[in-house]
Amino acid sequence: MLPPVLLLLLLISGAQASFYGVVFNYAFGNLQPSGYAVPYDFKLSYNSCEEFNTQTCNGYCNVPTYSIDEIGGEWCQKGYTGTFYYPYLDTLDQSVSTSAWTENRNGIVSSKAVLQFDLRNRSDINEPNSSPRTTILPLVRVPSNCQRNINLLVSDPDGDDIRCRYAAGSECDICTPPSLLSLSSSCSLSFSPTNSSDEGPYAVQMVMEDFPRQNVTLTNSFGLQVMKTASDSISTMPVQFVFKVDPAAPSCTEGEYLPRFLPPTPQNGDQINTNVNQTVEIIVRAEATQADTMELLFSGPFGLTKSSSGSGNFTLTWTPSPSEAGLNHHLCFVVQANSSGSVYQSDLRCVIVTAGNSPVTASPPTTTTPPTTTTPPQPTTTPPQPSTTPPQPTTTPPQPSTTPPQPSTAPPQPSTTGPPSSSNPNSTPASESYYVLALSAKLSTSLLLKNESAIILNLIKEEMQRQGLPAGIIVELLGIGGVQIAP
Structure with missing residues (x-):
């Protein structure tokens, strides 16, 4: 079954409308009980906000939306932001x-x-x-x-x-x-x-x-x-x-x-x-x-x-x-x-x-690829919602075309915190905790810590993973003089 955001699009009415475009972004989050967290941000634009509300899911959406901006009589842009959970590491073409x-x-x-x-x-x-x-x-x-x-x-x-x-x-x-x-x-x-x-x-x-x-x-x-x-x-x-x-x-x-x-x-x-x-x-x-x-x-x-x-x-x-x-x-x-x-x-x-x-x-202005961020977001709480907290989507996350058929209901709740061992050989069960209390290292780089800390932190994280630490470690700056590493 498709993830909530994609299922939502398939339910959009085919009646006369004035579509003004779409932008979609997704990121990868850590493994959760329902699967791998995939935070997404989905923006849709129509001639008006009323048209958006009418066309989308025939006016009966269970996925929360938020208003971005509009100019009366011309266009309205709204968005969906949330997280769907994918049970496997694989591809999805939709x-x-x-x-x-x-x-x-x-x-x-x-x-x-x-x-x-x-x-x-x-x-x-x-x-x-x-x-x-x-x-x-x-x-x-x-x-x-x-x-x-x-x-x-x-x-x-x-x-x-x-x-x-x-x-x-x-x-x-x-x-x-x-x-x-x-x-x-x-x-x-x-x-x-x-x-x-x-x-x-x-x-x-x-x-x-x-x-x-x-x-x-x-x-x-x-x-x-x-x-x-x-x-x-x-x-x-x-x-x-x-x-x-x-x-x-x-x-x-x-x-x-x-x-x-x-x-x-x-x-x-x-x-x-x-x-x-x-x-x-x-x-x-x-x-x-x-x-x-x-x-x-x-x-x-x-x-x-x-x-x-x-x-x-x-x-x-x-x-x-x-x-x-x-x-x-x-x-x-x-x-x-x-x-x-x-x-x-x-x-x-x-x-x-x-x-x-x-x-x-x-x-200063960047080129097409700004500095890499340190770690993906950890979506352990409900993503930002409108002024009230709407119910979370209950539809099933997407299933890759290469995987065996999955139940049509919500994804299975695994008894352990990780997928089969072949899915991520470097993952570590939640029952094992790693703490680095002190780290002595010598770094040689032409990068400036003050201006390019994100790149340096990402390199440190990659090296920590190569040394055997779990993929979910977080590396953070305590200040110009030090870094912090946590599981």
Whole structure:
């Protein structure tokens, strides 16, 4: 049976709708009594929040949703965040369809998204793969006479190389890409000025894939192995949104009609580190001298809120919970201006917020792969939910196509804390505890502990695992002068 989030999509109504895109990310967590924890974040966009509520599961969803952002009469983005439990280390390829795309110039009618999970154990990090991560607004727009680059900010928990391409073949119902957008493998989209005859919305159907930087052996729960090279993708995640070409602007100079960002607005690609339960405030400033009003539009994690202290002055606020520790959380925003009935957007800015134990800092812009996080999240408690705590999904986690048939009810509760010995040879039963009270080691590296602690900690963790410690160890900084290791 499919995991709750995928089953949910299959129940989406096929009635007339205005679909605006989807983004899906998953991570790998530790073994739990119900199976291997797989935290996920799933964002869906429609013409309105009411349409979202009506279309999804015919209005009767038992999976909690959260509102992200909306602009009345145009689009609404909502998300699902939670954890499903997978009984085996294996793969899952799932193709799901939602409803009809909003009207578009490239003739995309029915939506379709392909999700390729790979939860086999990796030889390089001694734990299963996590997907590349990103987010995007449901609608990105530009005047027909203005140049615009959309630099999608991506990251990967495993340090893989991330590449983007347009969906093709069975990955979409109709795969015609927007002729006006050029997509590079580094996940950058480029638009050049065009004629007024090309104005209108276009459906963008992309996929984001992670490629190992060296040969990696993947092993499933039954001992079957496969080699992945730097030319082989591991997982495939959908990134879909609407790109709209608006009528020509009187001027393409930023700061006149098109809003221009001002300090202290973070740069695209900035990485912000914070602590669990510590509130992060991101100040956004913009100006558009020929605009009447401006508003901030964003896509980001559960609980992210915005406020304004006047036109062009905004604050994004987020407080990560313990279940959100260790992962990169992507946050993208634009400032949108209105002038004489016309709408103009700034360029797209995206940053990464990571919850850990380091003080709040901001690093220079990153490339497609920011520093690797230390450990995957430990989803031992209920993931962040809306203001009340809804019931957890009771549907069965996914079953890989290569595994024997599983019962249609909830997954079996194993009597031990681990799977069969062949599933993870380096795992350690919960009854055995390891404590490192003192560690004497000499490290030689060109990395700076202050700025690149995540990379250093991950290297230490890998070495500890090679020395026989369990895969679930946690390595944390106590300060610039020391580290802490715990089971």
